[in-house]
Ligand SMILES: [Zn+2]
């Protein structure tokens with residue numbers, strides 16, 4: 577079928593809306609008509625180096641239009657959120673950790689199905705798609721069933737897309753991985769969409785001290801509205817300010833910035849036996865720490881996809897959101913899909929916490 581996709585022609589170029597051909601779903605795949613798709617930092621990062629033509633986008637939400645013969649538990653008309661995919665057969669998948677699937681990179685970042693094919697063609701040639709199981713900068717997508725999360729008829733599909741990546745990643749880092757006990761202290765570095773989801777989750781967990789660290793005062797104000805007890809301006813003075821908030825160190829820290837210097841500050845802000853989650857991936861190839869700063873029982877844990885099983889965690893987060901207990905709606909700004917260029921500019925400029933494109 578002919579569908580409209582935002583195609584990246586070459587690294588660093590703006591997305592261009594084009595008619596592309598979408599193949600029908602294979603036996604283990606699902607055709608979804610999108611209602612909305614969020615823009616995540618990972619899309620913008622991959623757009624800087626992906627050799628096009630390619631379709632990115634990985635926070636889709638919409639309605640199932642068709643399912644392959646072997647797909648169980650999904651039917652046309654079902655409202656769904658799209659998330660990352662996984663193989664389902666490796667040890668991490670079989671033990672409930674699909675975000676650590678041994679084939680994660682090949683399945684989510686190669687642009688192709690495992691057999692090398694793509695469901696998306698431009699001018700008769702297959703192009704890279706299947707980004708994080710979906711490539712949802714398009715009004716319809718074909719996704720493997722393992723990337724599809726049924727969310728129930730009450731879900732607000734114009735809001736739900738980011739629950740499949742950004743919100744799941746931030747909230748899951750806290751709720752699934754760090755698991756702070758009520759009364760804990762936590763410092764969260766970066767108050768973008770992932771960071772504020774983590775902050776809301778920390779507040780929900782009953783953390784008594786939730787310090788948000790960011791360079792942008794507007795983001796710090798948003799962080800406070802979502803449950804941060806302290807806003808700390810990032811940069812050279814952050815370490816000292818954090819020490820004044822938690823003189824013995826924080827029980828937990830979470831880095832969403834992907835910057836090695838920020839991660840070092842996060843680890844050094846920990847109390848002995850404290851635990852730091854690493855979510856952000858930036859240009860840094862290495863992280864470095866003073867020997868003694870990790871010797872006293874501190875733990876550094878990498879986290880992918882919020883450590884979540886999307887089919888379990890995304891509906892839970894949506895229920896918490898509907899109950900007003902995970903109130904991330906306020907950071908979402910909607911744009912028509914055709915205005916993807918303006919939406920990207922607004923995200924890059926920091927004017928918008930989470931942009932969602934609507935179809
Ligand atoms: Zn993402």
Ligand SMILES: [Zn+2]
Pocket residue numbers: 662663664665666667668669670674676677678679
């Ligand atoms: Zn696997």
